[in-house]
Amino acid sequence: MIKKNVNTVQEALVGIESGMTLLLGGFGLCGIPENAIAELVQKGPTQLTCVSNNAGVDDFGLGLLLHKKQIKKMISSYVGENAEFERQMLSGELDVELIPQGTLAERCRAAQAGIPAFYTPAGYGTEVAEGKETRDFNGKMHVLEHAFVADFAIVKAWKGDTAGNLIFKGTARNFNPVMAGAAKITIAEVEELVEAGTLDPNQIHIPGIFVQRIFQGEKYEKRIEQRTVRVK
Numbered sequence: 287m288i289k290k291n292v293n294t295v296q297e298a299l300v301g302i303e304s305g306m307t308l309l310l311g312g313f314g315l316c317g318i319p320e321n322a323i324a325e326l327v328q329k330g331p332t333q334l335t336c337v338s339n340n341a342g343v344d345d346f347g348l349g350l351l352l353h354k355k356q357i358k359k360m361i362s363s364y365v366g367e368n369a370e371f372e373r374q375m376l377s378g379e380l381d382v383e384l385i386p387q388g389t390l391a392e393r394c395r396a397a398q399a400g401i402p403a404f405y406t407p408a409g410y411g412t413e414v415a416e417g418k419e420t421r422d423f424n425g426k427m428h429v430l431e432h433a434f435v436a437d438f439a440i441v442k443a444w445k446g447d448t449a450g451n452l453i454f455k456g457t458a459r460n461f462n463p464v465m466a467g468a469a470k471i472t473i474a475e476v477e478e479l480v481e482a483g484t485l486d487p488n489q490i491h492i493p494g495i496f497v498q499r500i501f502q503g504e505k506y507e508k509r510i511e512q513r514t515v516r517v518k
Contacts, residue, residue, distance in 0.1 A: 287448075287449070287482055288448075288449045288450075288482070288494065289448050289449070289482075290448060290449060290450040290494065290497060290498060290499055290500050291448040291479060291499075291500050291501060291502075292499055292500070292501050293501070294501065295321045295322060295324075295325045295475070295501055295503070296325060296329075297499075297501070298322065298473045298475070298499045298500075298501045299322060299325055299326065299329060299473065301438075301471065302326070302329065302331055302437070302438055303331055304331040304332045304333045304334070305331075305332075305333045305334070305358075306331065306334060306335070306437040306438065307334075307335040307336075307337065307434070307435065307436045307437050307438075307469075308334060308335070308336050308337065308436060308437065308438050308439070308440060308469075309337045309338070309394060309434065309436045309438070309439040309440070309465040309468055309469050310322075310323070310336060310337065310338040310348065310439075310440050310465075311338075311439075311440065311441040311442055311460070311461050311462035311465045311466075312338065312339065312340065312347070312442060312458075312460065312461060312462065313339050313340065313457065313460035313461055314339075314340050314364075314367070315340075315342070315343065315346060315347060315509045316457050316458055316460065317442050317454065317457070317458030317459070317460055317461075317462055318342070318347050318348075318442055319440045319441060319442040319473075319475050319503075320347070320442070320475075320503065320506055320507065321475050321501075321503035321504065321505075322440045322442075322473065322475050322503075323342075323347060323348065323350060323351065323440075324350065326351060326356070327350050327351060327354055327356070330354075330356070331356060332355070332356050332358070333356075333358040334351070334356055334357050334358060334359075335357075335358060335359040335360075335361065336348060336351070336357050336359070336360055336361070337361045337362075337390075337394075337434055337436065338360075338361075338362055338461070339362060339363050339364060339387065339390060339460070339461050340362060340363075340364055340365060340367070340368075341360055341362055341365045341368045341371045342367075342368060343367050343368055344368060344369055344370050346507070346509060348360075348368075349368050349370060349371070352368070352370050352371055352374060352380070353370055355379070357380065358380070358381060359380070359381040359382070359383065360375075360380060360381070360382050360383070361382075361383045361385065361390075361434075362382070362383075362384060362385075362390070363384065363385060363386065363387040363390045364387070365382075365384070385409070385414060386408040386409055386414065388406070388408055389406055389408050389409065389414075389431055390461075391461065391464055392404060392406065392431070393431055393432070393433055393434050394433075394434060394461065394464040394465050394468045395464040395468070396433035396434075397433040397434045397435070397436065397468035397469070398464060398465070398466070398467045398468040398496070401433055402432065402433055403430055403431060403432045403433060404430075404431060404433075405421060405423065405428035405429065405430055405431075406428055406429055406431055407426055407427065407428050407429070408429070409429050410427045410428065410429050411427075414429065415429045418430055418431070433468075434468060434469075436468065436469035436470070437469060437470055437471070438469050438470070438471050438472070438473060439465045439466060439467070439468050439469035439471070439472040439473070440472075440473045440475070441462040441463075441465050441466050441472065441473070441474050441475075442458065442462060442474070442475050442476070442503075443458070443462065443474055443475075443476045443477075443491075443492070444458060444476065444477050444478070445476055445477065445478045445479075445480065445485070446474055446476035446478075446479055446480075446497075446500050447479070447480050447481060447482045447483070447484055447485050447494070447500075448479065448480075448481055448482045448500070449482035449494040450474065450493075450494030450495075450496070450497030450498070450499075450500050451482070451485055451490045451492070451493055451494045451497075452466065452474055452476070452490065452491055452492040452494075452497065452500075453485065453489055453490060453491055454491050454492075459491060462492075463491055463492050466492045466496040466497060467492075467495070467496030467497070471498045471499070472496055472497050472498055472499075473497075473498070473499045473500075473501075474497045474499070474500045474501075475500075475501055475502070475503040476500060476501070476502055476503065477502070477503060477506060478502065479500065479501070479502035482494075
């Protein structure tokens with residue numbers, strides 16, 4: 287039986303070094319690998335290139351790495367909830383690449399599937415297309431986008447087994463599935479870890495072949511990014 291589980295987050299992150307490129311799952315504060323990010327802060331690698339839809343908030347998620355100046359470049363789609371990100375970007379301390387959300391997802395999926403590049407109409411005629419190859423398909427211009435080349439992908443799932451099979455819950459099934467298997471090594475942290483063969487195969491979202499290491503996390507905050515209330 288294949289065993290991919292490790293006992294601690296420290297074991298899971300072995301090999302992550304300064305200057306590497308990391309894919310980090312999640313959308314806003316939903317489905318982010320909280321334990322792995324907290325350990326990266328303690329581990330202390332710097333000059334990281336981080337690919338994530340969001341950049342966390344000031345005191346949570348990737349915001350923790352930003353405060354420690356561990357991120358050299360951020361590749362994201364939406365970063366509007368992080369004041370420290372804004373400060374570093376405007377001061378020139380942080381290199382930032384903002385790309386359309388669908389393009390971000392597809393660049394992950396392409397890497398997962400082993401596709402080196404693809405054409406998309408998103409971004410044509412804007413700053414997104416500057417310096418990139420363009421091509422006409424059926425009278426519509428497209429931009430050539432390259433798949434990500436990453437050292438590690440770090441994803442968060444609700445439940446997983448010791449063979450690396452993953453199940454996501456609710457909206458946490460966002461960027462995590464397309465990032466699993468999209469890097470040289472994929473690390474999955476899960477809220478519940480069970481023995482291989484326990485999960486219903488029909489419920490598995492990501493098969494274990496896309497995961498190299500898996501561990502059970504703890505103490506998830508599950509924050510709400512914004513709450514809107516109505517006064518009667």
